[in-house]
Amino acid sequence: MTSRRVAIGVAILAIAAAPWLLGTPYWRGILVLGAMNVLLALSLNLVIGYTGQLNLGQSAFFGIGAYVSTILIKTYGWNFWLAGLAAVLAAGLLGLALAAFAVRLRGHYLAIASLGFAVITYQVLLNWEDVTEGVRGIYGILPPVPSTAGLFYVVAGIALAVYLLLDNLIRSPIGDTLRAIREDEVSAASLGINRAVWKAFAFGLGAAIAGLAGVFYPGFVGTLVPDAFGIIESFTMMAMVIVGGMGTMIGPVIGAIVLTFLPELLRGFGELRLMIYGLALMLVVLFMPGGMVQAWNALRRRMS
Amino acid sequence: MKNALKPVVVALACTAAAAGAPFAAQAQDKVIRVGVLMPISGPGSYFGVMGKEGIELALERVAKTDLNGHRLQVQFEDSACSPLQATNTVKRILEQFRPHIVIGEECSDASLAIAPILEQAKVVQLNAGSVTMKLTESGYKYVFRIFPNAEQQSLPLAKVAYEKLGARTAVILHEKTNAGNDNADGFEKPFVKLGGKVLAKIDFGRDVNDFTAIATRIASLGKVDVLPTFALEGQQVRLSQALAQARVVKGGGGNAVQMGSIWLPWGYDQKAGPASIGYVRIVQFDPTEKRNIVQDFIKAFKAKYGADKTPTHINAHAYDTILLVAEAVRRGAKDSESIREQFSKLKNFEVTTGRITFDRKGQNSDLSVVHFVETQKDFSWKGMSWR
């Protein structure tokens, strides 16, 4: 227990210090992005890593969070936090809708269904121009906190809170239930686990968290266009979870941070950047399927 | 051991010397730092690759001229046509490179995303690729654009369609992007105001490969006089071919006249084949133009990039941005404020894409070079004297 408290303390210190260690607007911006990605990776990991549901459509909930909150603020004059809450609820509800598919489908079928879900959501955002402005985009969106460092504190703080929430969840009997569903659904059913309810729970909560990340996105960029929420986003989130270490709590956090900073550090490579990215993805999956967490554990074992 | 160390020492010494060299050079010349935000990765690289070609050629040529004791230093950043990337890279370049001027971006969303940031940083934004009206209608003082905006492109099309071609019905085809939408609206409003009727406004994503279904739909709409289309060359070739197959357009035995804006480069007509015959469009960069600056540019372009490559308007516009910066420096600009001043004062400055005079909003309002052409049976352009 105490080592956990120490870890939390270290995390809080790291969050507090980060905007000062990386003190320029550009790097602080990347920190904000990193915090958002941590939220996204945690949300996806809940569904894929702990509940074993193949979800390729997480970008849909990210997008709903962004659009619902922005539209409520810009068109209806809502307050940022209320709009954010409504957006999170909307994303969660949509997650329940996807869960309805998860109840009936497994494996690759669910994967493609979730992909289809993401495509449909993207198409709605794109085509319902009266409401979302579609490709024209929404401009002049203000962040809830004027300074970038402040925004980082807010998002990172929320990410930490979500992490602790999920961590407690996973350690509780709920976590066991989800893991049972992941390992063997049929056996889980025979143990009396109501898979439908728990899948709905996982998808709904995962979607809500992704929506939460989405709430902060438009204010950070200042501009909102549907293109930010295509299926490429889903794959990026997936990559973060896998590279970090799927099915662990700290894995997605590491994966999110690495895959946020790596592209920025690779900028010097120009055109090779994305090729390196694809290659890295392949190599991690092939040689380090447990991600960086697995590599770290293997390293520790070798040293002890 | 000593033998092994020697090459290392030499290498270190060379590196130190090389690292010191720019500082030595900087002590002599004064540097104008030009940041360039272009989409270099992803599908948007269609614009970025050509933009980079134009800028790099211009830098070579401008370096041989007198720049008031200054030299231009350029840094490219990949903004990938996305507001997020553009926002990140503009902040990065502002911090790490501290440019006096930023050229960018190509895609309207990205250009709009960086405008407020550059405005706040008081750094000039020179745009040579975006169409959206919002860029120059939002009151930014540091934004300058040499690319014709949506209204400048589409209004002449609407007028010529109604007045010179006698068109009364139109079907507008456009890609589903900010630029496509703006151009389409820019045609529809004046055309309807003149008394024309828009039978349909058909949009399509950039990932559509086949247009036979769309062409068939248009064929079922009845008498169509003009077909203004706003798509990039790859899709436009397929679109024209499908329209010709469906016997909708003149190039295929139909009646409708395809119309377009400056989007299509030289070479489109040859690629589309007979389907492009009778295509009426406005061009700004015309490789057949006799002006020296144009022909010099084409010769230099072919010398650098290959004799079979004709520059496109994207190459030309990017090339012109460097000419503009160089001219501002020649006239005494040495930082962002003075660049901005010089740009505001520019009158009739000649570039490959015409002449530059910026209006109060930062938009180049000199369209004297823009002219209509019609594709002939041998795929050459016949200049039309409409205005």
Added chain:
Amino acid sequence: MPDLLALVVQQSINGIYLGCLYVMVALGLTLIYGVLNQINFAHADFVTVGAFTAFFTATRFATKVLGLPDTGGYLLSLVAALGAGALLGLAVNAAVFAPLRRRGTDELRPLIATIGVSVLIENGQLALFGPIPYQFDSPLARETLRVGRIFVSAQSLLVMAVSVAAIAALYAFMRFTFIGKALRAVAQDRETAGLMGINPNLVIALTIVIASALAGMAGALLGPVVVLTPFTGATLIVKAFAIVIIGGFGNMEGTIMAGLLVGVIEAFTVQYLGSGLIDLVVFAMLLTMLVVRPTGLIAERKEENV
């Protein structure tokens, strides 16, 4: 021919052509899934590689080096594209599928690995060929066949003809040859097939090679009718997946039916609803199908969906 009838016939033909286009891409995908139980996300990029191979063979190699006439050059390019696809399939199998298979039957990781392959291929092609669309003209590119008011381009006819031929050939192969039967055996039950003397790894490798060769050839056929850039694969892959699911994973007949269905629905969506809504309609169809009949149009395999 009355107007409405002509319109319906024309859009139906357009739709069937589109469907054949999608089927050419989706067929290999479903083949790999049937035998390997794995999704190859890079499959549509194999198609693009095939298209570029065909392009360069036809325009540079065949005509300039070998001095072949246009038609000969195009045929040669088809063969070259087939070969390129096969090689690519072999490489990806050796590098990705086989090693992952040795480690267990995880579903997610091979999918992610193929996403990495897809990114690698797309950006590799971008570095090699650049982003500007290539003009790939087959000898039939400008010809149009007309019957009354109905038209169809010659290249489209070629696509339709070859896809029918490919489907028939594949069908015969699977039903009547020894290797085909071995393939089906491995698809049904890998262990038992192994016990019966079939080398599953060899059969799987062969399947991937055939599927990828198909993809390559599809590229050669589609090159003249699509917008050819390194990103062409990305424009086709997701719809290909939708078709594979709608038709029933691993089921060839289903894939064909689904492909044609999607193509025709797309054509009529463009006519009556607007081309911006194509993806929406197709994927709504997909999700409906998954709710109503998850095993696909033709349920051949019993999947543990429950």
